[in-house]
Amino acid sequence: MNTEDHRHVRPWRMIDRRVSRKIRVGKVEVGGDAPISVQSMTNTVTSDAAVTIEQIRQLEEAGADIVRVSCPDVESTAAFKTIAREAKVPLVADIHFHYKRGIEAAQNGAACLRINPGNIGSKDRVRDVVQAARDYGCSMRIGVNAGSLEPHLLEKYGEPCPEAMVESALFHADILRDLDFHEFKISVKASDVFLTVAAYQQLAEAIDCPLHLGVTEAGPLRTGTIKSSVGLGNLLWAGIGDTIRISLAADPVEEIKVGFDILKSLGLRHRGVNIIACPSCARQGFNVIETVTALEARLAHIATPMSLSIIGCVVNGPGEALMTDIGFTGGGSGKGVGMVYLAGKIDHKIDNANMVDHIAGLVEKKAAEMEAERAAAEARDPILEHIAAE
Incomplete structure (x- = not known):
């Protein structure tokens, strides 16, 4: 008798997911009634396309729905074109510091552009990246990290806190919405579990876009798994979260395994x-x-x-x-x-x-x-x- 046969008639096992609007990351739907997707990130040198493609293959075999690839330089965004062509899952281009890398990644096949508001630059540069996303059919992720908040917010609040992280996220969401761009999701990550959970709880009440969950820089395999399970488990149990990444100092394949195990334990995904x-x-x-x-x-x-x-x-x-x-x-x-x-x-x-x-x-x-x-x-x-x- 399959355990799934019983789950549907046990209301005390049901999770009422937060209602968010739905976006697309390539062929993968995120938010709304779509299954919670599981992501990881390559740790290869992106400019080495062959090695990066091989790691993406391993992540695909483990069940990854989406894979993020860092694009720190021109060589990486150039290789991204070959990598995106070979990948079977949508790729997110991870952009920091130089907004032109985001434009190049969009041109070369990224399904989503991830920008960090604290280090991408001026509002005008964010607008340029948004225009590239629109032109090439990309969605976007506003990725706020406690460790790289804007200086004026740190001065205002004195330290990284949920209010500062949510203010950063909403400010940049307003830029996208003012430009009539709505294909975006948001993350507000910290390495501290309490800070992470509190920030997501506040953000979930403030906006209807999909939320990408993660305890950033969670640590090695065992302790990072525990921190991520505690933090993400609390949020997912409360119905918050549309896509997740487990940030481990370990083989990225382990991130996919842990992600599915967390979702499986809550009855939110069933794989394997x-x-x-x-x-x-x-x-x-x-x-x-x-x-x-x-x-x-x-x-x-x-x-x-x-x-x-x-x-x-x-x-x-x-x-x-x-x-x-x-x-x-x-x-x-x-x-x-x-x-x-x-x-x-x-x-x-x-x-x-x-x-x-x-x-x-x-x-x-x-x-x-x-x-x-x-x-x-x-x-x-x-x-x-x-x-x-x-």
Whole structure:
């Protein structure tokens, strides 16, 4: 029995998303009723197009909806044309300090231009970038960072604070709106979780544009994941946020994995195998941690939403298995043997020694069946929305 079958009839699990207007980043819709998109950013030298394209490929395989690419110099915006042509997902050109890089990136295939109001320059320069976005069909992101606020705001408020960040964002949003440009989203990021959450809460009440969430410079993989989960989890739970980026000092692919895991935990996106596993104890009938680690690696390639429970004993195992597509419970009367559940029902036993290969095979078979069913449904209804990874 798939856990998704139950989620829709449990109001205490529902999140009422903030209503925002919808924009497009290339082929990806952001805001409104669109799924919350997951982004990452390349960390290669952009002027090396081949290396940058390869990293984008890795991010695409991990499920990235949008990828941001830094454009610090003329060589980078020149290479951007080749990179954009090869990418399968929309690219955001990250622009700082020199507004001409934004114009060049728009000309060379950017789907979105990200500018930082604190360092892009005068209002006239912002206008020039906006005109390029309009001319070449780009959306824009106003990216406010606590670490690079405008000097006059720091003087006014004395330090980075939610009020200063929101004032910066709204000032630059007004410039875009005065120019009759409305294809924009906003972010107000800080490395401090409290500052980040407070700024987004205030901004969400002040404007109806889509919001791009992130705790900037969150840190290494473990601590950065925790900070991002706390900050973004609070906002997403409150219905705030239309697209997210997890900023980790780690392989960018990990950002995509963490992003989807956060959304998955809140029932906002469903991609890949959701493994429910106990922390293990003396009752375990097999090595739970070793098994889960092996299965996580074996099943990383599966994008089809599915639930899998791996529980070490019969205390909670049968109950968890009732709620998952596939379940395995150790212990019970037999030693070295566990029970396999399919669609919430007892199906057969398997030796612990063969369980990883066996369970991986069951998951792959189930994923193939689900994809075949989805394809058949789409064939019957050509306008059926593609929801395999949502």
